[in-house]
Amino acid sequence: MSSKVIITPYGGLGEIGMNCMLIETEKSAILIDCGLMFSELDHFGVEFVIPNFNHLLTKKDKIRAIFATHGHEDHIGALAFALKAGIRAPIYASHFTSLMVRDRLKDRGLDELVPINVLAAGSHVELGDIKVTTASVNHSIIDAFALFIDTPVGKIVHTGDFKLDASPHFGDVFAHDMFKKAGDEGVLLLLSDSTNVEREELGFSDTGIAERLEKLFESAQGLILVSMFSSNVGRMANVFELAAKMKKKIALTGRSMQQNVALAHERGAIKLDSSLIIDIEDINQYDRNKVIVMSTGCQGEPRSALNRIAHAEHSYVTIGEGDLVILSSSQIPGNEKPISYLINDLFRQGADVLYDAIEDVHTSGHATRPELVKMLEMVRPKFFIPIHGEYRHLVLHARLAAENGVREENISVIQNGEVVELTPDSVQIIDKIEELRLLVDGREGTEVTKDVLRDRKRMAETGVVFCLIAREKESGKIISKPEVHAKGLVNESFEPWLIEEATKVVEFKIQEYTKDLKRGIINKDFAEDVRIELRRFFDRNLGKKPTVVPVVLDV
Numbered sequence: 001m002s003s004k005v006i007i008t009p010y011g012g013l014g015e016i017g018m019n020c021m022l023i024e025t026e027k028s029a030i031l032i033d034c035g036l037m038f039s040e041l042d043h044f045g046v047e048f049v050i051p052n053f054n055h056l057l058t059k060k061d062k063i064r065a066i067f068a069t070h071g072h073e074d075h076i077g078a079l080a081f082a083l084k085a086g087i088r089a090p091i092y093a094s095h096f097t098s099l100m101v102r103d104r105l106k107d108r109g110l111d112e113l114v115p116i117n118v119l120a121a122g123s124h125v126e127l128g129d130i131k132v133t134t135a136s137v138n139h140s141i142i143d144a145f146a147l148f149i150d151t152p153v154g155k156i157v158h159t160g161d162f163k164l165d166a167s168p169h170f171g172d173v174f175a176h177d178m179f180k181k182a183g184d185e186g187v188l189l190l191l192s193d194s195t196n197v198e199r200e201e202l203g204f205s206d207t208g209i210a211e212r213l214e215k216l217f218e219s220a221q222g223l224i225l226v227s228m229f230s231s232n233v234g235r236m237a238n239v240f241e242l243a244a245k246m247k248k249k250i251a252l253t254g255r256s257m258q259q260n261v262a263l264a265h266e267r268g269a270i271k272l273d274s275s276l277i278i279d280i281e282d283i284n285q286y287d288r289n290k291v292i293v294m295s296t297g298c299q300g301e302p303r304s305a306l307n308r309i310a311h312a313e314h315s316y317v318t319i320g321e322g323d324l325v326i327l328s329s330s331q332i333p334g335n336e337k338p339i340s341y342l343i344n345d346l347f348r349q350g351a352d353v354l355y356d357a358i359e360d361v362h363t364s365g366h367a368t369r370p371e372l373v374k375m376l377e378m379v380r381p382k383f384f385i386p387i388h389g390e391y392r393h394l395v396l397h398a399r400l401a402a403e404n405g406v407r408e409e410n411i412s413v414i415q416n417g418e419v420v421e422l423t424p425d426s427v428q429i430i431d432k433i434e435e436l437r438l439l440v441d442g443r444e445g446t447e448v449t450k451d452v453l454r455d456r457k458r459m460a461e462t463g464v465v466f467c468l469i470a471r472e473k474e475s476g477k478i479i480s481k482p483e484v485h486a487k488g489l490v491n492e493s494f495e496p497w498l499i500e501e502a503t504k505v506v507e508f509k510i511q512e513y514t515k516d517l518k519r520g521i522i523n524k525d526f527a528e529d530v531r532i533e534l535r536r537f538f539d540r541n542l543g544k545k546p547t548v549v550p551v552v553l554d555v
Contacts (some may be wrong), residue, residue: 007420010051014391017074028128029062036077044456046439050078053085064127069095069160071100072143090115094143099263136172137162140365154188164371167207179378190381194389194397196366204363210238222322223288229255233264244308251280252306254296298329300338310345319351329354376404462487463546473554482506
């Protein structure tokens with residue numbers, strides 16, 4: 001492998017989220033990001049999706065480091081699961097990203113399992129025959145990095161998520177000189193963020209958004225509520241600055257908002273002034289026009305603080321006429337409907353609601369077409385692979401590269417699991433990995449298998465019936481009247497008749513079982529016979545076959 005590099009994407013290509021990529025030489029390998037992807041709302045209890053680490057585990061002894069390009073969950077959210085799976089390598093990240101990684105791992109008792117190394121922009125890390133240099137980029141979270149990866153076959157530039165912001169409100173400026181220098185020295189391969197390739201216009205600068213928020217705050221008559229991604233430290237800092245300037249109080253609601261404000265304070269990005277912060281339960285002790293609430297829930301998450309506020313179910317925060325609600329965030333693909341429902345519910349409470357479709361209250365953290373062209377012009381790669389985006393984004397980005405200096409035959413649109421071989425003269429797919437993702441249920445990360453998902457889907461579509469029967473353990477006699485309970489089948493007015501008739505079906509099977517028992521025949525399939533007969537009954541009467549769970553209790 002001395003004259004080639006192997007690149008394996010486990011996620012992030014053809015989808016938004018779950019970014020994870022292995023870059024491998026003869027002697028070493030590095031993992032770039034290890035993120036999760038939040039599940040769609042109709043995935044029957046599946047909370048998020050993570051990479052399947054089976055193939056990665058075959059490389060675990062070769063992995064010298066894990067680099068986290070920034071602190072968003074789609075880049076670091078699966079790190080704990082990777083460590084639990086058996087991958088052991090030191091983690092390298094920027095200051096704020098390292099704090100977020102530490103916090104996420106600490107939640108699961110894994111924060112001391114591997115070293116977490118803090119890197120400044122422009123740092124160099126040598127890992128066998130791989131040398132990695134970090135470069136600051138702008139994004140919707142502070143301390144985001146691109147990676148310049150020197151390998152035996154040439155330099156690879158991985159942009160991470162980025163945009164070009166000439167006037168960021170907070171954080172490092174974009175490392176233009178480093179990208180230009182890399183281009184001058186020669187870049188073999190560029191791996192570039194594709195998320196916003198459909199947008200022609202330049203995005204607003206963070207400074208411009210900050211100025212707009214100040215005007216909106218000044219004109220607000222009542223309580224101000226700002227909802228944003230809890231990782232958007234730049235926006236948080238902006239709100240804190242405005243609150244201090246306007247002599248308003250800030251109250252936080254939402255666990256992740258409280259956690260990340262504390263991390264931002266540890267990073268030095270936010271100053272937590274005791275005269276500025278108030279507890280959320282104390283907000284009614286202040287005039288409404290003197291309070292700013294910072295809340296999670298901008299994506300319409302059903303259990304979030306903002307959703308509870310929108311339904312007048314929050315313990316402390318209410319909104320109404322004269323109040324201002326600002327959703328300073330973009331819509332994650334797949335969340336359009338819940339966000340629409342959320343905005344409608346906020347309007348129903350009587351508040352004035354501003355969001356990016358009608359007001360400049362947010363700017364994307366991803367480069368639009370002009371910025372993507374600028375990246376191509378700075379780096380001038382020999383080969384190009386678009387990353388971080390749905391499949392159409394990758395195709396459109398590939399076309400953009402062909403229009404801006406990269407030879408068409410040197411552009412590859414690849415998908416998750418496709419193993420790429422890179423040499424000084426070629427890029428080609430040499431293998432394909434299957435079974436790339438795991439569905440995860442709950443905080444502890446229980447895997448949801450295909451069988452479990454199928455059962456959940458069936459129960460959601462057809463309902464579930466429980467049948468309880470008590471049987472004497474020694475004699476085998478049925479000693480109780482059967483109980484039948486149905487969930488998700490019919491409305492309450494129709495249910496009593498249905499349950500009564502279903503109980504008769506079970507009683508008939510009990511009579512058959514008892515007759516057999518008197519003749520000395522023990523029907524070992526009694527529970528299964530009950531299940532089949534009940535399914536037939538509901539099919540005849542409702543036209544559906546629910547999941548039937550017979551429970552025979554031996555007492």
